[in-house]
Amino acid sequence: MRCFCGRVRGKKKTSLGLKENLEGALAYALGFLTGILFFLLEKESKFVKFHAVQSTLTFLAIFVIDYAKKKTKTNRTTNMA
Numbered sequence: 001m002r003c004f005c006g007r008v009r010g011k012k013k014t015s016l017g018l019k020e021n022l023e024g025a026l027a028y029a030l031g032f033l034t035g036i037l038f039f040l041l042e043k044e045s046k047f048v049k050f051h052a053v054q055s056t057l058t059f060l061a062i063f064v065i066d067y068a069k070k071k072t073k074t075n076r077t078t079n080m081a
Helices: 018-025 030-043 044-081
Strands: none
Touching: 018 030, 018 044, 030 044
């Protein structure tokens, strides 16, 4: 598979011994937890590190927004009582 820069992705093994594309996909498996895990463990692949950072930022933002929505919903129901 070729990326936008023309290089072939997925053939190269990473420092953890998995293929780049598999490790990049696994960075999204458990949200920001696996993103942080792969960011800290991967030493060589910039491709995997990119997806780990993207996963962390995306799922952390979703977590914070969801928490804020639940918090405001809880405040509304306790103020009505």
